[in-house]
Amino acid sequence: MTVLVAVVTYNSERLLADLIDGLRVGLDGVKWHLAVADNASRDASVATVRRLAPEATVVEMGRNAGYAAGINAAVAASPAHDAILVLNPDVRLAPGCISTLLDALRVPGTGIAVPNIVDGDGELIYTMRREPSVLRTLGDAFLGARRAGRFGPLGEVVADERLYSEERFADWAEGSTMLVSAECWERCGPWDESFFLYSEETDFALRARDAGLGTRYVPAARAIHLEGDSRVSPGLWSLLTLNKVRLHRKRKGRARAGALWAALVLRESSRALLGKRPSRAATRDLLTPSRLRERPGPASVVRWS
Incomplete structure (x- = not known):
């Protein structure tokens, strides 16, 4: 083979x-x-x-x-x-x-x-x-x-x-x-x-x-x-979080994706209150409708870096 x-x-x-x-x-x-x-x-x-x-x-x-x-x-x-x-x-x-x-x-x-x-x-x-x-x-x-x-x-x-x-x-x-x-x-x-x-x-x-x-x-x-920095980079963590919503919308439809979005907002905002920068970035992007609609690109990674 x-x-x-x-x-x-x-x-x-x-x-x-x-x-x-x-x-x-x-x-x-x-x-x-x-x-x-x-x-x-x-x-x-x-x-x-x-x-x-x-x-x-x-x-x-x-x-x-x-x-x-x-x-x-x-x-x-x-x-x-x-x-x-x-x-x-x-x-x-x-x-x-x-x-x-x-x-x-x-x-x-x-x-x-x-x-x-x-x-x-x-x-x-x-x-x-x-x-x-x-x-x-x-x-x-x-x-x-x-x-x-x-x-x-x-x-x-x-x-x-x-x-x-x-x-x-x-x-x-x-x-x-x-x-x-x-x-x-x-x-x-x-x-x-x-x-x-x-x-x-x-x-x-x-x-x-x-x-x-x-x-x-x-x-x-x-x-x-050896590596992997999605948990420490705000830009990468935010993109990872947003794409969870996009994937759920693709597979399950808008209504169920909305429920997942709400659960992610709860998770990320609670961590943001504890001072975690990646979660602050993810919360801000989850609450920005245009970020959920746009096609991800390089700017998604560096936006909150």
């Missing part, structure tokens, strides 16, 4: 040498091809990829088009493949990670396989997710994500460490490392570029589940996710 490794770069130069070295380890024994979509980096990301991986496909987007658009462009520009590894530049694959995920894709009903992921200090990252809902948003608001996540109806984040010891299906999973079968991609179509950043992997995984192809968590496959 041939795996297409789809990576989106944006000022990622400092990460690329270790990324490419890590690919050779994590994909050992697997035929693979690297495709990089660059969202108009101002550093030497493109030159670095071409120097370190001259056989790679490089797509220069010409603008910061967003994560989903980059993934779609990388896939569209690439040679034939049997699976697509959607990978963040700051992820490092452990030996044998992808061959293990490929085995998992053969399990009936599986369209997406995801590994056990730890942070740079070796701590488990809770990557499995349940489908977003009003009740789970309220559970997060009143109990906190980790406490609520121990109870299925109350938490979106699967926060029971015991559930990470065995293979299982999840509604969706954090999108830094996802192996998608070619069948799943063909059945579900490309990622929805209207989200720009955040909720695009949620949307794709839920569409795959709707089509009978679930997301399978595989603890025997391992990876390290």
Whole structure:
């Protein structure tokens, strides 16, 4: 089987040498091809990829088009493949990670396989997710994500460490490392570029589940996710919050999206009162109708930074 490794770069130069070295380890024994979509980096990301991986496909987007658009462009520009590894530049694959995920894709009903992921200090990252809902948003608001996540109806984040010891299906999973079968991609179509950043992997995984192809968590496959700043950047946290409403509106309609919006306003405003800058930004944007109507773009990320 041939795996297409789809990576989106944006000022990622400092990460690329270790990324490419890590690919050779994590994909050992697997035929693979690297495709990089660059969202108009101002550093030497493109030159670095071409120097370190001259056989790679490089797509220069010409603008910061967003994560989903980059993934779609990388896939569209690439040679034939049997699976697509959607990978963040700051992820490092452990030996044998992808061959293990490929085995998992053969399990009936599986369209997406995801590994056990730890942070740079070796701590488990809770990557499995349940489908977003009003009740789970309220559970997060009143109990906190980790406490609520121990109870299925109350938490979106699967926060029971015991559930990470065995293979299982999840509604969706954090999108830094996802192996998608070619069948799943063909059945579900490309990622929805209207989200720009955040909720695009949620949307794709839920569409795959709707089509009978679930997301399978595989603890025997391992990876390290070094970074991620949505929880500290006001602009990113606000965009993440707004896109939850947009996704709910797409899947559930305006009325139910309105209920989710109200739950998010409660959650973010209560945290804003505690002095949390990301929640202040999210509250202000949730209460600005034009922000919910506009198509997200680069300005969404920097507005409150």
